[in-house]
Amino acid sequence: MMVSATTLADKQVNPALAALETPALLLDANKMDRNIERMRARLARHQVSFRPHVKTNKCMQVTQRLLDAGATSITVSTLREAEYFSSHGVKDILYAVSMSPNKLGHALRLRESGVKLAVIVDNVEMALQLNPDRLSAADRLDVLIEIDSDGHRSGVVPEAAALLEIAQALQSVGLEVGGVMTHAGDSYNCRSAAALCALAEQERAAVVRAAQRLRDAGHSCPVVSVGSTPTALFAEHLEGVTEVRAGVFIFFDLVMAGIGVCSTDEIALSVLATVIGHQKEKGWTLTDAGWMAMSRDRGTSKQPVDQGYGLVCDIAGQPLGHMLMVDANQEHGILAPRSGSTLDAPYLPVGTQVRILPNHACATAAQFPAYQVLDAQQRVTDCWPRFYGW
Amino acid sequence: MMVSATTLADKQVNPALAALETPALLLDANKMDRNIERMRARLARHQVSFRPHVKTNKCMQVTQRLLDAGATSITVSTLREAEYFSSHGVKDILYAVSMSPNKLGHALRLRESGVKLAVIVDNVEMALQLNPDRLSAADRLDVLIEIDSDGHRSGVVPEAAALLEIAQALQSVGLEVGGVMTHAGDSYNCRSAAALCALAEQERAAVVRAAQRLRDAGHSCPVVSVGSTPTALFAEHLEGVTEVRAGVFIFFDLVMAGIGVCSTDEIALSVLATVIGHQKEKGWTLTDAGWMAMSRDRGTSKQPVDQGYGLVCDIAGQPLGHMLMVDANQEHGILAPRSGSTLDAPYLPVGTQVRILPNHACATAAQFPAYQVLDAQQRVTDCWPRFYGW
Numbered sequence: 135m136m137v138s139a140t141t142l143a144d145k146q147v148n149p150a151l152a153a154l155e156t157p158a159l160l161l162d163a164n165k166m167d168r169n170i171e172r173m174r175a176r177l178a179r180h181q182v183s184f185r186p187h188v189k190t191n192k193c194m195q196v197t198q199r200l201l202d203a204g205a206t207s208i209t210v211s212t213l214r215e216a217e218y219f220s221s222h223g224v225k226d227i228l229y230a231v232s233m234s235p236n237k238l239g240h241a242l243r244l245r246e247s248g249v250k251l252a253v254i255v256d257n258v259e260m261a262l263q264l265n266p267d268r269l270s271a272a273d274r275l276d277v278l279i280e281i282d283s284d285g286h287r288s289g290v291v292p293e294a295a296a297l298l299e300i301a302q303a304l305q306s307v308g309l310e311v312g313g314v315m316t317h318a319g320d321s322y323n324c325r326s327a328a329a330l331c332a333l334a335e336q337e338r339a340a341v342v343r344a345a346q347r348l349r350d351a352g353h354s355c356p357v358v359s360v361g362s363t364p365t366a367l368f369a370e371h372l373e374g375v376t377e378v379r380a381g382v383f384i385f386f387d388l389v390m391a392g393i394g395v396c397s398t399d400e401i402a403l404s405v406l407a408t409v410i411g412h413q414k415e416k417g418w419t420l421t422d423a424g425w426m427a428m429s430r431d432r433g434t435s436k437q438p439v440d441q442g443y444g445l446v447c448d449i450a451g452q453p454l455g456h457m458l459m460v461d462a463n464q465e466h467g468i469l470a471p472r473s474g475s476t477l478d479a480p481y482l483p484v485g486t487q488v489r490i491l492p493n494h495a496c497a498t499a500a501q502f503p504a505y506q507v508l509d510a511q512q513r514v515t516d517c518w519p520r521f522y523g524w
Numbered sequence: 525m526m527v528s529a530t531t532l533a534d535k536q537v538n539p540a541l542a543a544l545e546t547p548a549l550l551l552d553a554n555k556m557d558r559n560i561e562r563m564r565a566r567l568a569r570h571q572v573s574f575r576p577h578v579k580t581n582k583c584m585q586v587t588q589r590l591l592d593a594g595a596t597s598i599t600v601s602t603l604r605e606a607e608y609f610s611s612h613g614v615k616d617i618l619y620a621v622s623m624s625p626n627k628l629g630h631a632l633r634l635r636e637s638g639v640k641l642a643v644i645v646d647n648v649e650m651a652l653q654l655n656p657d658r659l660s661a662a663d664r665l666d667v668l669i670e671i672d673s674d675g676h677r678s679g680v681v682p683e684a685a686a687l688l689e690i691a692q693a694l695q696s697v698g699l700e701v702g703g704v705m706t707h708a709g710d711s712y713n714c715r716s717a718a719a720l721c722a723l724a725e726q727e728r729a730a731v732v733r734a735a736q737r738l739r740d741a742g743h744s745c746p747v748v749s750v751g752s753t754p755t756a757l758f759a760e761h762l763e764g765v766t767e768v769r770a771g772v773f774i775f776f777d778l779v780m781a782g783i784g785v786c787s788t789d790e791i792a793l794s795v796l797a798t799v800i801g802h803q804k805e806k807g808w809t810l811t812d813a814g815w816m817a818m819s820r821d822r823g824t825s826k827q828p829v830d831q832g833y834g835l836v837c838d839i840a841g842q843p844l845g846h847m848l849m850v851d852a853n854q855e856h857g858i859l860a861p862r863s864g865s866t867l868d869a870p871y872l873p874v875g876t877q878v879r880i881l882p883n884h885a886c887a888t889a890a891q892f893p894a895y896q897v898l899d900a901q902q903r904v905t906d907c908w909p910r911f912y913g914w
Contacts, residue, residue, distance in 0.1 A: 155603070155626055157914055189854060211816075211855040213545070231855045232800040234812060235875040236545055256801050259874040287856050288801050288810050319853060410622040411646050411678050420678050422624060426601075427914075430820035430887060463709060464579060464886055465601040465621045466677050484649040485625040496854055497820060501890075503913040522912070523893040524547055524817075 150514040151449065151506075152487060156408040157427035159502035160489060161518070162451070164510040165402035166384055167199065173366065173383050174203045180372040185209050185228060187361065187381030190496045193505065194222045195518040196384065209361070209379040213240050214524050220249045228252045228359070230315065230379065232280060232288055235263055245273050252276035252312055252357075256289045258296065261303035276312040277304055278357060279348075283340035284333065286319035292344040301353045311348055313357025316341045317379070321364035324393050325438070334369035337362070342374035364395050385495035388445060392437035398445060398453065403499060404489040405444070406506070407467060409482045417479040419469040423490060425462035429497035443467065444490035450512060451489055454480060459490050540904040541839065541896075542877060546798040547817035549892035550879060551908070552841070554900040555792035556774055557589065563756065563773050564593045570762040575599050575618060577751065577771030580886045583895060584612045585908040586774065599751070599769040603630050604914050610639045618642045618749070620705065620769065622670060622678055625653055635663050642666035642702055642747075646679045648686065651693035666702040667694055668747060669738075673730035674723065676709035682734040691743045701738055703747025706731045707769070711754035714783050715828070724759035727752070732764035754785050775885035778835060782827035788835060788843065793889060794879040795834070796896070797857060799872045807869040809859040813880060815852035819887035833857065834880035840902060841879055844870060849880050 151160075177184050186200045189211035197208065197219060207226035210216045216227050225248060233241065233253040245251045253275050255261045264277060279300050282289030290296045301311045318337035324330045337360050345355040360372070361379025372378070385403040386396040407423035425443070434441040442458035446469050456475040461468040467490070471479050482488065492498035499505075500522060507516040541550075567574050576590045579601035587598065587609060597616035600606045606617050615638060623631065623643040635641045643665050645651045654667060669690050672679030680686045691701045708727035714720045727750050735745040750762070751769025762768070775793040776786040797813035815833065824831040832848035836859050846865040851858040857880070861869050872878065882888035889895075890912060897906040 153626065155630060155914065156624075231812060232810070234546075234798045234800045236543065236798055236877075237812075240545060257874055260801075263875075282803075287853055287858065288803070408624045408626055410624045411650075413672075413678070420622070422621060422627075425821075425887070426890060430822070431815075432820070463677055468677065484647055485653075487626075497815070500816060501912075522891075524545065 148511070148513045151406070151508070151512060154406055154506060154514070156406050156487065157423035158406040158506050159499060159504065160404045160406050160508055161385070161505040162402045162508050163515070165400060166196070169384055169386060169400060169402060170199055170203045173380060176367055177378055180369065180378075182372050182375050183207070183377045185359070185377050185379050186384070187211070187230070187379050188215060188219060190381040190384060190499065191520075192499070192522065193518050193520045194219070196505070197224065200384070209381070212524050213237060213244065214521070216244055216249065216251060218521055220244065220247070226250045228278070228315070228379070230254060230317070232256055233260055233264070235260070238263065241275060242273070245275055250276065252278055254278045254280045254315060255300060256280040258299050258303045261300045262307060264304065264309060265307040274309060277309055278313045278315045278359065279311060279344070281314050281316040281341050281344045283316040283337045284318050284320035286317070289316060292340050292347065297344055297347060298351050301348055301351065305353075311353045311355055313355050313359060313376070314341050314344045314348065315357070315359035318360070318362045318365045321362045322389060322393065322433075324364060327368060327394060330364050330368035330393070330395070331370055334365035337365050338369060338372055338375055345374065363390060364393060367395055382495050385499070387495040388441045388491055388493045389433040389437070392434050392439060392441070398491060401491050403495050404447065404451065404491050405498060406449070407488050407490055409484050409486040409488070411484060417470050419479060419482050421467040421469060421488065422465060423459075423467045424465045426464050427498075427501055428459065428462060428467070428490065428492060429494065429501055431492070431494040431497040433493040441493060444492050447489040447491060449487045449489060454488070538901070538903045541796070541898070541902060544796055544896060544904070546796050546877065547813040548796040548896050549889060549894065550794045550796050550898055551775070551895040552792045552898050553905070555790060556586070559774055559776060559790060559792060560589055560593045563770060566757055567768055570759065570765075570768075572762050572765050573597070573767045575749070575767050575769050576774070577601070577620070577769050578605060578609060580771040580774060580889065581910075582889070582912065583908050583910045584609070586895070587614070590774070599771070602914050603627060603634065604911070606634055606639065606641060608911055610634065610637070616640045618668070618705070618769070620644060620707070622646055623650055623654070625650070628653065631665060632663070635665055640666065642668055644668045644670045644705060645690060646670040648689050648693045651690045652697060654694065654699060655697040664699060667699055668703045668705045668749065669701060669734070671704050671706040671731050671734045673706040673727045674708050674710035676707070679706060682730050682737065687734055687737060688741050691738055691741065695743070701743045701745055703745050703749060703766070704731050704734045704738065705747070705749035708750070708752045708755045711752045712779060712783065714754060717758060717784060720754050720758035720783070720785070721760055724755035727755050728759060728762055728765055735764065753780060754783060757785055772885050775889070777885040778831045778881055778883045779823040779827070782824050782829060782831070788881060791881050793885050794837065794841065794881050795888065796839070797878050797880055799874050799876040799878065801874060807860050809869060809872050811857040811859060811878065812855060813857045814855045816854050817888075817891055818849065818852060818857070818880065818882060819884065819891055821882070821884040821887040823883040831883060834882050837879040837881060839877045839879060844878070
């Protein structure tokens, strides 16, 4: 495939888009809205409530679209996210990383300020430190116990003695068990719809079993929470589950496309980059989007189709066939045909703008202070700020 | 090796350090100052001027230490860096990524505002677009030609016909050749002092030869600029070179330690993390510093000693022997003994704080909005802001 300067110039491209200084983070709002609707419809069918994970977007305007679609609560990965979103009016927040002693004061301040903040624990040591002696009943944290449903990272397995020990530890410091939660992070390693369905069921069964053990032992367990984008979209039923968390579905990315959860055309996020040079003998096109823009995430490297640092599209968002971002320096990207491709690299003149679809939306978006928002006609309609840090 | 809670509690740890909410980016100012002095002394011996690369630090207080050590000019990787540092009084700036048409207006505005901004090109297409018709002589950009000294990314090789063609293109739009520059990025792949010395000489010889060809063709070529931390520290002589750029030396990191440029004890940057749980059967310790804190950089994965996502130290900064951060989720880190280690993982109670040395200082620092600055007694003395974005 050859893409000439003329071909690119012929395309109707919004002047504001072409004039953006690069690298820039582009968000196709139309695709985002479709992705939200897909998840909303899916969860409505299961009759569970939706507590979207906003760690992916870290932006009030994006989160507002989730609230507009019916979400009334959110999941966060940092207390800074909790601070930010609660200051914008979102008051029902689950902080889904195990609580630690040095964050407890901060969490309690959020709770005292009127945030219905829930935290999680997966060990007795921490459960015993959640002592709310100095707090009124209203100020006490909701506490969920984290369940390990797939060996992926944290949590206690449903049959563990520790599950009931944690519940007893909470009781000993005057707290009720608020519920159980799990995250089937291993879903990112699934390679088929059947595997995703099976893992979704494993996730559901684990957390429902843990809830049952707690209830059998006399504990309340009102919340039964699961969540990952792949399992949320592929679960056949969610019996016994009360809420679902998921985050990356809102943008999707190449890792999600690689496991069959979306098509590349549904990816709402891309990085606009400009061609700054060539190494013609090597078939390289150099751009001004390096790893600082794309992140160092190489999440597709273990998938059947390795997408390098990202899949290269023209400025209108159409993939340039076999072109990948194959390597990265801090502010330099190297584009070249996919390994094994027998096609020549298209010649993209200096100044040509391309869009690069990211491996991992959470990681790429985190590198930027703002989204350049595009409508369905690919016009730049807005600039939405993101925050970062802890 | 066993590290008990008692052992850790016995250590004299500054209360302000222990109280930091985590993850936090720690900067040992004493080590930084020693690293700066090492580079200063090395370059003074070569009688070349120093134009440090501030893409690593993106912080005025850190850059001020470089100015205090005698630097009068800087290198940047983005125009945002140029904006920021020039607004803080640094006026002699080289933007060391090939200029592109959509950044030209921004670069000229900086120049017109009184910044002595130099840019680089490595192709005729862009050289012809640097037309300064509308500008007074004083407002014209200094332009260096980028030389490819090691096949690593951009630039023209010293013997290329393109070298003189670019010089002629500049001349045709009324610009002088401001000089030549190169970056021996391949130095990161060196594995011995001898290889580093050889690559430093290759870098020097390439750029000096390019300058000679330009001068032989009647062009001026006042600036002859080289730079990478490894070659800057290992060059045996720099005859014909006028200035050196280097950035990561100020903090150092595990990649630099892996190629023998520094010891791990000289690394000035670390991430403070807190233990949030365990998976005891797997030997895992979980922390609240995931890839969002460390970055996804796995730069040591191709080195003889793979350091995972980072080398784990106690809160005082002493390595915990064989412990690495072996895996990462967004806000979860997994610590475990180095692969092949027969030692047990030390038991680090929930709440224990550890420091993790990064693979790549530029990438890890970029994840944080600020440095927590430590003095030689590991007391938190200051908080220095960083910026990000483009």
